[in-house]
Amino acid sequence: MKIEENEHEEQLESSTVMREKKAIYLRWEDVTAVVVRKGATRKLLNRLSGYALPDRIMAIMGPSGSGKSTLLDALAGRLSSNVIMSGNILLNGKQRKIGDGSISYTTQEDFLFGTLTVKETLTYSAHLRLPNTMTKDEINSVIENTIMNMGLQDCAENKVGNWHLRGLSGGEKRRLSISLEILTQPSVMFLDEPTTGLDSASALFVIQALKNIALDGRIVVCSIHQPSSYIFDLFDDLCLLSSGETIYFGEAKLAVKFFAEAGFPCPTRRNPSDHFLRCINSDFDKIAPTPLPSLRDSVVSVSSKFESKKNIRQIALINEELMSGLIERRNNWRNQLYTLTIRCFVNMIRDLGYFWCGNDCCPACPELPDGCRSFSSCNYVSVVGIWTL
């Protein structure tokens, strides 16, 4: 959804926060990111615009590879050196400065020392990053508050742990990584997939904690994969990306209406975030056996019919392959059974031969008139056996 210039300004000015207290706001205009590889250029982000306000938490959502991390990196000023960016990123109307402590970034992975406890990790970080002017008591109180806010009291004395030392759970590690960033009380927090790898309860706790941080007059922007509907409800704003383009930008709760008006109503009882991602993700259309239900109702085109026909043919081919495999296995099995039956039959004849051979000689064996005590040397039985096989 393209937000017009004056619409941006109106919303920024009408923000209660902006009116009531001097607060920070972030704005990005026409942000384009291009990567050049082997002489070919590839657009990772295409003219993205948007804004983030304090006291609000924003979700950046989109299919895998849609550019969520790249947008966060661009906003935080930490794009890789091979990516060329154009456009403006403004903090309170001015180009944002990198490294002035007002912006923090939490990566997807947790980079922590396994042998330190939660409290030690925070203490070291606080003493290194908080201003020298702060007294020891003030620093300790910041640490205690951070531990409380992120619900880490119960594991404050536990070691973080590593591959050979069992320590914190995944959720606790994530919360500790976020705690390290909130220690310095940044005005803007960027978090790349803070809930990845967490169960739904831990994920909810993390987002709730981030929402509380935001409500303290900060801007919180995080990329997120498939939030549950409870988590989705916690987000104030939503930026939905697909192939580096903005599909929707605005209040999260209005996105359902936007999709419904665009012809993709969210079915009742379906998680809205799941619905949005299903609607905008074209990666798997070619291999899905039928168009997705939401699209099937709305998209009736020759190409989609062709696609579904192609898919039916693909399924038929797979079925054919499966069937030929089954037939082959059945034939093998039948051959084995046949061989087994013949062996039984030969054994039966041998037993019979032995029975005949029981009295000194084999009456049926013209070769050995003097008798064949050794049944295995009876040529008659061998000949019958070979003939049967």
Ligand SMILES: Nc1ncnc2c1ncn2[C@@H]1O[C@H](COP(=O)(O)OP(=O)(O)OP(=O)(O)O)[C@@H](O)[C@H]1O
């Ligand atoms: N420095 C880079 N050099 C080359 N390609 C890059 C670079 N950074 C990102 N890309 C490409 O840009 C695309 C978007 O990547 P990005 O990590 O932003 O996606 P994403 O939406 O965060 O994906 P995911 O949800 O899977 O993490 C990907 O195809 C990726 O390969």
